[in-house]
Every structure is written in structure tokens, then in C-alpha cells.
Amino acid sequence: MSSSSFSSSAAGGSAAGSVLSPYGWTAELSEQFELFAEAGLVPARLARVDRGQADAVLADPGTGELRTVRADTRPVSGGAAPANPCTGDWVALDLAAEPMTAVAALLPRRSAIIRKGAGKSSEGQVLAANVDTVLIAVSLALDPDLGRVERFLALAYESGAEPLVVLTKSDLVGDAEFVREDVERIAPGVPVLVVSAETGAGLDVLRACMGATSALIGQSGAGKSTLTNALAGHQVMTVQRTREGDEKGRHTTTTRELFALPGGGVLIDTPGLRGVGLYGGEGLQQAFAEIDELAGRCRFPDCSHLSEPGCAVRAALADGTLAQRRWESYLKLQRENEWIAARTDARLAADRVRGWKQRSKEARGNIRPWHGRRAPS
Ligand SMILES: Nc1nc2c(ncn2[C@@H]2O[C@H](COP(=O)(O)OP(=O)(O)OP(=O)(O)O)[C@@H](O)[C@H]2O)c(=O)[nH]1
Numbered sequence: 001m002s003s004s005s006f007s008s009s010a011a012g013g014s015a016a017g018s019v020l021s022p023y024g025w026t027a028e029l030s031e032q033f034e035l036f037a038e039a040g041l042v043p044a045r046l047a048r049v050d051r052g053q054a055d056a057v058l059a060d061p062g063t064g065e066l067r068t069v070r071a072d073t074r075p076v077s078g079g080a081a082p083a084n085p086c087t088g089d090w091v092a093l094d095l096a097a098e099p100m101t102a103v104a105a106l107l108p109r110r111s112a113i114i115r116k117g118a119g120k121s122s123e124g125q126v127l128a129a130n131v132d133t134v135l136i137a138v139s140l141a142l143d144p145d146l147g148r149v150e151r152f153l154a155l156a157y158e159s160g161a162e163p164l165v166v167l168t169k170s171d172l173v174g175d176a177e178f179v180r181e182d183v184e185r186i187a188p189g190v191p192v193l194v195v196s197a198e199t200g201a202g203l204d205v206l207r208a209c210m211g212a213t214s215a216l217i218g219q220s221g222a223g224k225s226t227l228t229n230a231l232a233g234h235q236v237m238t239v240q241r242t243r244e245g246d247e248k249g250r251h252t253t254t255t256r257e258l259f260a261l262p263g264g265g266v267l268i269d270t271p272g273l274r275g276v277g278l279y280g281g282e283g284l285q286q287a288f289a290e291i292d293e294l295a296g297r298c299r300f301p302d303c304s305h306l307s308e309p310g311c312a313v314r315a316a317l318a319d320g321t322l323a324q325r326r327w328e329s330y331l332k333l334q335r336e337n338e339w340i341a342a343r344t345d346a347r348l349a350a351d352r353v354r355g356w357k358q359r360s361k362e363a364r365g366n367i368r369p370w371h372g373r374r375a376p377s
């Protein structure tokens with residue numbers, strides 16, 4: 001691609017605005033972008049991120065039409081994992097960069113779904129950025145795992161986006177109402193919708209509830225890719241049909257991808273999550289708002305809810321207002337969160353010590369050539 005065909009004047013301007021608005025571009029973003037536009041950079045949204053590169057959707061400054069380009073993400077990678085570019089990020093592209101288009105900057109995120117990284121690492125992994133609605137897909141074909149739904153809800157709240165539970169594959173069950181009620185009980189204030197990607201039932205209501213950018217999360221096999229295809233109106237994701245009706249799914253989705261929807265707005269499909277570790281705390285309080293509220297009514301503000309008199313939590317457990325299962329689920333997620341917080345603190349402390357040692361070593365190294373003596377250590 002020749003760099004001379006791009007003029008900086010169109011970048012970030014109204015052309016980009018109208019063409020990118022179905023992708024979630026707003027006047028506010030346009031304002032944030034002004035300085036980048038003056039520098040000759042072009043706004044784009046990342047639709048897919050692989051190792052070191054991304055697919056970026058932009059309004060071509062020459063033709064004004066939507067276009068997807070491959071871009072080098074290395075200039076904005078390499079820092080702390082949660083700050084790395086991910087699907088849904090708005091970026092400033094340098095189309096003239098050699099040897100290929102490069103992501104020159106990431107715009108500040110409005111929200112981000114971050115889970116605890118895989119393995120022993122305490123680093124967060126961003127699944128999707130700038131999301132308005134988190135759709136938690138739960139298959140009606142299996143007994144619902146309420147603890148898992150609670151975990152996804154906490155993750156969704158933590159992101160800063162609005163959660164919504166989507167019970168999928170309604171064509172496979174006679175009556176979804178019981179499950180819907182069970183899920184509603186553990187998701188106070190959260191819409192719980194029943195859909196079938198197969199028959200199209202419930203899709204209109206779902207569409208009406210989705211914000212400008214929605215992201216689908218859920219267990220592998222929950223029907224996320226099938227639902228993405230149904231909402232997109234055509235096959236955008238490859239769905240592996242499990243011949244024996246195996247409900248476990250096969251991890252068909254390997255990279256996050258972002259799609260424009262026919263009625264405007266975009267949908268981000270994420271790979272099936274076997275285990276989602278939480279990464280942060282506030283989301284848990286929101287997902288278990290009624291427990292938070294109960295704890296506020298205990299006689300002692302620092303009540304451990306174990307043996308203190310006047311404990312509102314124990315009272316609620318005793319009279320059945322608070323289900324034992326729900327309380328244990330909360331405690332479990334809270335323990336995980338504390339662990340991750342401790343790990344993160346320990347890692348930051350270790351980083352600080354390492355950074356200090358490195359700097360003092362460099363300082364010694366700098367002194368030696370000029371003074372010919374060892375710096376005091
Ligand atoms: N009967 C019926 N089957 C469905 C429906 N939606 C999905 N399925 C089937 O469920 C299986 C899993 O669907 P996927 O869309 O691949 O699930 P996924 O959540 O994207 O799975 P991962 O890509 O592994 O995360 C496939 O065999 C689909 O054909 C539905 O509405 N009705």
C-alpha cells in the first residue's frame with residue numbers, strides 16, 4: 001500500500017465518523033482523537049488480535065469506505081498484560097508505517113472484560129474492550145451451573161458493562177421457565193432472556209436489549225458462535241456440529257472476533273471459557289448485592305458473619321432468605337479474589353525491587369567508565 005494515497009485531513013474527521021458509527025464510533029471518541037488526527041493517524045477498531053498483529057476496521061481516508069487492514073500491534077504491546085491491545089479496542093493507526101501499517105496508540109477504554117490469566121500467572125487477560133452489554137450464554141440443554149453463572153456475572157459487572165443472561169437452545173427443552181426463574185433469583189436486576197438460534201425464538205427481544213457493543217461470554221458449547229451467526233444474519237463463525245449431540249463443545253472459537261450487526265452495533269464472540277478466574281473485586285459486590293446489603297445490617301461493622309451476635313447474614317441463612325449455596329458461592333469467589341489481590345501485590349512489590357536493583361546496577365555501570373572505580377554498593 002502506498003502511503004502517499006492517505007491524506008491526514010480525512011483522518012478522524014466526519015467521513016470516519018459516519019462510516020464507523022455502526023462500529024460504535026462516537027462524537028466523544030472523535031474529540032479524543034483530534035490530536036492523533038493532526039499527527040496524521042487514522043482511527044480504527046480492532047476486530048481480531050493475533051500474536052503481534054490485528055485486523056483493524058477503518059474508514060479508508062482515500063475512498064471513505066469501510067476497510068479491514070492488518071496492523072502491527074507491537075508498538076503498543078509488551079507492557080502489563082491487561083494493557084495489551086485486544087478485540088474491541090479503538091486505536092490510532094499509522095498507515096504510512098513501514099514495512100506495514102502499525103497501531104501507534106490505544107485510546108482509553110470505556111470498559112474491559114478482564115479475567116485472571118491462565119496458569120499460575122496473576123496477570124489479567126483482556127477478553128474484549130469497550131463493551132456496553134455482556135451477554136452471558138448459558139445452555140438450556142444442560143442443568144444450569146448456578147455457581148458458574150454467578151462467576152460470569154461478577155466478571156461482567158467488573159468490566160463496567162451491563163450484564164444480560166441469555167439462556168440458549170430453547171428448542172431443545174419443553175419449558176425453560178423453571179430454569180429462567182432459578183437464574184433470575186441469582187441475578188437480581190439482570191434481564192434473563194430465553195432464545196433459540198435454531199428457530200430464531202427470542203432473538204428480537206435480545207436485539208432490543210443489546211447496547212452498541214455486545215460481547216458474548218460463556219462456557220464452551222453454550223452456543224455463542226451459533227448465536228453470533230444468527231444475530232449477524234449470516235455465517236460469520238465456524239460452528240462445529242457435534243454429530244452425537246455432544247454438549248461439551250469443542251472449542252471451535254479460538255480467537256476473539258468482532259462483527260457488525262445488520263441493525264447497527266457490533267458483537268464480539270469470545271472463545272469458550274472453561275474456567276474464568278475473577279480479576280478484581282467490585283464486580284463481586286455487585287453480583288451479590290443482596291449479601292452486601294445484608295452485611296451492612298450486621299450489628300458490628302466488621303462482622304465476620306461467623307459467630308457475632310446480631311449478624312444479619314446468619315439470620316438470613318437461618319430463615320432461608322439467603323440460600324446456603326449462594327452464600328458459599330460468594331465466599332468461594334471472595335477467597336479467590338483475595339488470593340489474586342495478594343498475588344498481584346506480591347508481584348508489584350517484586351517488580352519494584354527488581355526495577356530498583358536494575359537501576360542501581362545501571363547507575364554503577366555508568367559510573368565505572370568515567371571514574372575508573374567501583375560505585376559504592
Ligand atoms: N438445537 C440447538 N442447538 C444449538 C443452538 N445453538 C447452538 N447449538 C449447537 O450447540 C453446539 C455448540 O454451539 P457453538 O455455537 O459452537 O458453541 P460455542 O459456545 O460457540 O462454543 P465454543 O466455540 O467452543 O466456545 C453446536 O453443535 C450447535 O449446533 C440452538 O439454538 N439450538
Ligand SMILES: [Zn+2]
Nearest residue numbers: 298303305311
Ligand atoms: Zn454478620
